[in-house]
Amino acid sequence: MAAKIKKNDALAYHQNPTPGKIQVVPTKKHSTQRDLSLAYSPGVAEPCLEIEKNEQDVYKYTAKGNLVAVVSNGTAVLGLGDIGPLASKPVMEGKALLFKIFADIDVFDIEVDAKNVDKFVETVKAIAPTFGGINLEDIKAPEAFEIEKRLKEELNIPVMHDDQHGTAIISAAALKNALEIANKKADEVRIVINGAGAAAISCTRLYKKLGVLKENIIMCDSKGVLRNDRTDLNEQKKEFSTDQDVHTLEDAMVNSDVLIGLSVGDIVTPKMLLSMAKNPIVFALANPNPEIGYTLAVDTRKDIIMATGRSDHPNQVNNVLGFPFIFRGALDVRSTKINEEMKMAAVHALADLAKESVPEQVNITYNKKNITFGKDYIIPKPFDLRLISEIPPAVAKAAMESGVAQQPIKDWDAYKESLIERLGTGSKLMRLITSRAKSDPKKVIFAEADQLSVLKAAQIAYDEGIAIPILLGDKTAIESLMKEIQFEGDITIIDPKSKDEEKRRNAFAEIYWRKEQRKGMTLLEAQKWMRERNYFAAMMVNENHADALVTGYTRSYPTVAKPMIELIGKIKGIRKIAATNLMLTEKGPLFLSDTAMNINPNAKELTEIARMTDKTMKMFGLTPNLAMVSFSNFGSSKSDSAVKMSEAVNYLHKFFPHVNIDGELQADFALNEKMRVEKFPFSKLQGKKVNGLIYPNLESANISYKLLKEIHSSDSIGPIIMGLQKPVHLIQLGASVDEIVNIVCIAVVDAQSRRKK
Known part of the structure; x- marks a missing residue:
């Protein structure tokens, strides 16, 4: 289930607790006067003089070697179009965050108020000495082609327009493996590209390097097939125009082997899919809605090999598989370019990684018994921790072999070890746990759902597909709060004290009494306790009315732990939880x-x-x-x-x-x-x-x-x-919404693990 993001949540995330998503953090001691004298005047003069004598020493004494500029003019931002440089800033900060968390690369986002190609290029060239690399982002075609071409020619640091090359590299790796599975050869397949923007042009150029022949390529834009007799084609589109007697996407798809969609959602019909050749390969990469829905496509063609840009289906073509690791490899050898050899090295490394045995942690993260190379796994998963130790070395090696590396790597084992160390931040584990929870959400009781923070956590868990919430508490209060925070959906609400729950409450009391009657418990006492939400919730989990329980927000830890130990009990052989x-x-x-x-x-x-x-x-x-x-x-x-x-x-x-x-x-x-x-x-x-x-x-x-x-x-x-015998997890008194959501993820993963056993 795709995440449901509400406007207020998105705005609050970007505003609080500090506006934006990135900050500058000092890497040196700065607590004493001596530290400050070394950091600035007079100590800073020494590295300045060394760099003046040898410019390469800038990598030795400054952060340039691990600093990338994400640069945009805001003319083609996501699906929002030309919204301008200021409005593009949240996206560029988001890109900066991805660079950091996936490859430990620092980023300054640079929003340039310049639509003119000359002015844009001049601006980027002027600031280039600050950076070890330039990632161009969200610049509309055809200007994007000219901007990247000129900057690559005129700068001596790596430059890449990720919108063009990111999708190209990832999809080319997926295509290479899909062709192998379909038993088809690159130089024989007929391929249709629906879309003719920067990404489509770059993808198609890279497919040609895989062996796809130009005469077997048909490209379409919003007006139909790019034909030689059309007078409205720019230079980039003319590169892939054809004389074939086809005019529409529907015409082009007949007997085609491959469809690459880089256009708009729901444009491909089942009839068009059925017209394709045997074992068709379809990459429907429009987001959030693919050119044809995944379920509809696989129901229409059982022999299809399908990829999308979405995380809730197999074979996600996600740019995060590429750009962080490509720049990582380029920076680590001080490459002057990101050239075709380096891009193809990334393609082959990604394709090869999908064929290797998948680590158990990846299986666990995606809640699969055994992910193996095949129709539903043609490209590595974004949370595969091997990416950082496999892709950068391949890119770095290609840079060295193609003569653009200024600092060759000599000890590859040590280099790989250093890359793995870059994954140190523990937050990656929480992302893996959350992803695993989403793969198979369980029914989780929120025992204090009439508390605003608990209810907000339940809303996030529901909207994100982490869990199926069961809300316990005063039904009127819960419904009022739900209305206040616009929490909508098919949500179960239970008030343990209500008449509606009398039958279940009495049944739970009977079970509890029979268990405790020789310890002085009376049936009347058991019935009284079952009106208390934690006792009722514990019995729900015990009797498999729910998979897991989260509680503790309003009460002290010992008070909440007592009924859990009494009712749920310890795992056999465990003396103390x-x-x-x-x-x-x-x-x-x-x-x-x-x-x-x-x-x-x-x-x-x-x-x-x-x-x-x-x-x-x-x-x-x-x-x-x-x-x-x-x-x-x-x-x-x-x-x-x-x-x-x-x-x-x-x-x-x-x-x-x-x-x-x-x-x-x-x-x-x-x-x-x-x-x-x-x-x-x-x-x-x-x-x-x-x-x-x-x-x-x-x-x-x-x-x-x-x-x-x-x-x-x-x-x-x-x-x-x-x-404990069941997945019960207690939150700290007054925990934050995020802390509660994290515990819910833990509870779901716990329930998944026990269910497997």
Whole structure:
């Protein structure tokens, strides 16, 4: 299900808490007078003088080598048309964000008030010394062709118009694989291109480099086939005009092998699809509505190989598979160009990656048992973490071989390792978890839905396709709030106290009473408790009326945890439930346990906490590397707190060797591999990046995660409850809307994992 974005939500996202989507962050210390003297006057003079002597030293002493300009004049913005440079700025900031999160490239967005080609080129040339590369964006054709051509000729840094080449590179990779699956040869297929703008022209040029013959190409614009007898064609369109006796898209599609749609939605009919040759390849790339809907297309032709630009169908042709990684490779060898060899290297690398075994994390993210190369997988998924370690090296190598690299790479293994390190930011994991939740949304109870923040979170979960909300609380209050925030849809609302729920309430009470009657519970008491929403919600999950439960917004943690433990119970073999917090740090995801449940666990309980943390991390597709943290290192203290950590580690090593854990260790040694290698070469954690910390008590764990959250602005997901028989997750008292949504994603993924088992 495609995300449903409301106007107010989009405006609020861009306005709060700070206007815009990007900011400049210092990379050097700046706390003392000496720091400032080094950063500016007089210290800054030294690198200035070095650069004056050798211009290449600008890459050594400044951020130029990792800085790209995203430049637009706002003449062809998304589907909005010529809206001007100021109105294009949110899009350019969005592009900057994608560069950063996918390839760790810094960006300044530059909006140029110039429609004239000469003026635009002159402006970009004048600012080019600031940047390591130029990404042209949302410039209308035919000016875009001339602008890119001139800038590539006149600048000595990489220049690429992503609207042209991004779609071309990704779709060419998909086409290469689709032809292989359909058992067709590039130099034999008849191909129809519907659309004749910048993207279509660039795509078709690249398809020719794959081997497609010009005489087998028919291109259409809004007036029909580009024919030689038309008098309204510009130079770019004339490049692909034909003498064939075809005049319309419908004519062109008869017996064609391939249709590439780069035009408008719903222009292709089932009849036109049926006229194509056997095993047709159709890339319907108009957004948000493809030239023909995916479901209609595959129902019409069972032999079709179909791709769209949408994330909710197989084979998404998404530019984010290309531009961040192409610029990454170009910057890393200080390339003077992005040439045809580099683009084709990206094509082949993407195509080859789709044929390799898909990592389990990708299967987990997309909720698939086993994604394999075939009709429904001809191009890598956007969340495939291998992209950054495969595409940039291919592009960099092509730059070196074609003679445009100024700083060749010598150690490719080290280079690949450095690329993987760039993926450190933990927020990528949350994007993977959210994507996985959307792939198979579950019924989630929002037990306090008459609270505005909880209801807003339910609205986001519903609109984004993350979950199927079940709203618990005062029905009148919920409906009033829904009207206020314009929350519409087929939503279930349940008031546990209402007469409508009397039958179910009494049935739940009977079950609860039978379970607790030998512990002093009376039927009347059970009936009373079932009027309380958390008890009622827990029973709904217990009796499979819902898949998961999220609660805790208005009450203290122990108050909410009590009914969950009583009614839902612990997994067999687990003595105490525990909680872990997922911290999304700049160095990657970090799990901290136990942050909410056990005040002072003993050694045996710590082993259970470690095992549950290990299992939870694996649920999210991570390889756990755990450290038992303390104020001591490997027996340096004989205090009770340190000794129990050591005992827990020894027990795990002996009876659960599959759990990768060591300690006890001080936190800095646990997280700093260099320190750990030098001081403790015997550690089982050598060569591994620790991504989970097990604490000696609740006090230290809780303080740690809240310090990280507030001082380092690390996002905290959780506490994530571990050890209950059903997917129940408690939110912190007064949690933000985003925090609640994140917990809902966790709850859905938890429910998915249990359902598989």
